Amino acid sequence: MENALSSQQKMDRINQTILNLTHRFDELTVDECFSQIGSAAMSALDGHFCGIYVWDHDEEPYSLATIGSDREFSDSIDQPWMKEFIHYLKQIEAPTFMNDPEHPFPNIENFPLRQYICYPIVLFSELLGLMIVLRKDKPFEEDDLFLLRPLANLLGTALPNIYNDSLVELAEICIRFLEEKDPYTHGHSLRVMKYADTIAREYKLPAHARRELKICSLLHDIGKVIIKDSILSKPGRLTDYEFKIMQMHPQIGSNITEKIGKHFAEKILYHHERYDGKGYPAGLKGDEIPLISRIIAIADAFDAMTSRRSYRNSMTVEKALEEIQRNGGTQFDPSLVECLVKAYKEGRFQIIHA
């Protein structure tokens, strides 16, 4: 019995998906858009898994979407072999496939993929990511690459809308220079960004939200730059008046960043809210506080405790985590606190020394 679709039938199906998507793009969410493209690739190629991968500015690969129930591959991006494999495909920069070879992948021990096909996601000459489809039985053919091309292209147009590292890079440069003059804040925002990202990975935050978190955590204290150094670096207690001025920094930061994007400004505005509603400037409570702001609050407090400040020495990591756990449910979102603690206990949390 021959049930297989012809190449032309498969291409017709893909074209139908593309038209459906294009006619409805203005009402889709990011996730719907990616998962529909991934599903179309999987079904046209009779695959059992499709992954869409990009890499961050440290060249660390991660998955933007995985389609298919194969748990082994959905989480594979955390495996060393998968990282090396993505790195290898990135170097090739060309469509490619592999069928059940004798030596599947010489440089990687126990390489678990027998059959894969990969199409690079390129737009305006820039390599943005990779689309990979896995299949268990039939071998891939040259023609299958043609099927993937329009889908990879459509990803290429949609991808930079939600994932563009230039902004993260510039924010990092900007904040690094601004913090340079003060030995006590030097590197603070960069560390907050890394700690926040640790919580986000543990929380399985989608890639586009993680990018937003990176930008917001890098810029969360930008409102402090217009506060006088005499207050910022004052050894000892602030007066009530000085404290009021200091408390204006989320609002100032939000005003400064509004033109970069209202969604960034909003998250920066609320990074000093408390989970119990006793924070500032708005006194928001629980889930009223944006998730990204709740993450930054924890990362910010953790770095403040573990770094040396003008008025005290730093705490040990264990002591700081204890302190943060003690404030879960009052100052911090307890489920996010648990993410940080879990990452630390399981060795996925790297402390950065000032």
Add this chain to the structure above:
Amino acid sequence: MENALSSQQKMDRINQTILNLTHRFDELTVDECFSQIGSAAMSALDGHFCGIYVWDHDEEPYSLATIGSDREFSDSIDQPWMKEFIHYLKQIEAPTFMNDPEHPFPNIENFPLRQYICYPIVLFSELLGLMIVLRKDKPFEEDDLFLLRPLANLLGTALPNIYNDSLVELAEICIRFLEEKDPYTHGHSLRVMKYADTIAREYKLPAHARRELKICSLLHDIGKVIIKDSILSKPGRLTDYEFKIMQMHPQIGSNITEKIGKHFAEKILYHHERYDGKGYPAGLKGDEIPLISRIIAIADAFDAMTSRRSYRNSMTVEKALEEIQRNGGTQFDPSLVECLVKAYKEGRFQIIHA
């Protein structure tokens, strides 16, 4: 004789264009992509003109592409009525059309459009721009809006890849803070950006290149931030050694910005090249120097001459323009010098006072 296509035939044509584009996106240039979408809109709607409009961070509208030979509308974006019209359509935020009304546009005197149709370009809930088609004879119908939707959606996915103001905004914030401390450089990069943009508009540089120019001109001196203040703000002549250090700033700036984008870094590297090949760091000549770097060189020199520096007072605008013209063909690209002079003579050049 009835030659008109049915709605379904028109939609089929549009779908064909979409598929053609999606299958070939990875080999298209930005301009090809926009002009093919615009042409498809025009031909499906029997229009005589199609314009794709966005606005910059000052809400100033400009055209990303115009298709059709109607010169009157191609250049209309510089007309006050067109600016007001775009502003009006932007407020509506909904697909709309107009047919030969008695009072075409109450707030705009001598409004020249009798028939137009407009579809907003939206992606992931954000309004990015507008697509407008004009037609002289037949009235537009409700169905015509459906024809435009997939094309506007496709523009929506492609547009932010080349046109995203967040990066310009962040660069502006970054450089404003960095320059704040020094009264002599305060506002320099922002002014260079505005002057460079004046030249670019006069030169009819495409919108995506203008965006790149903005970012590069804002960041052109970022390499100076790691040069000691004692050299930067030294009153009087620099020693040979100090001068050598100063001359390293394009290379340093290029290294700093490389992660934001290699294309930015390259333009910053060459902003002190001279048209006659006697500049630094590479001694490139004429067209070997990237266009964007050649524009920055002129804007940079113009601002240096017209601003007060530690070692001398500022020149008048006329004197500075004369000086720049005198150096056209040696230090500067003469055709770009002419753009600046023409903009000034014809009143399209706004001097910014420090």
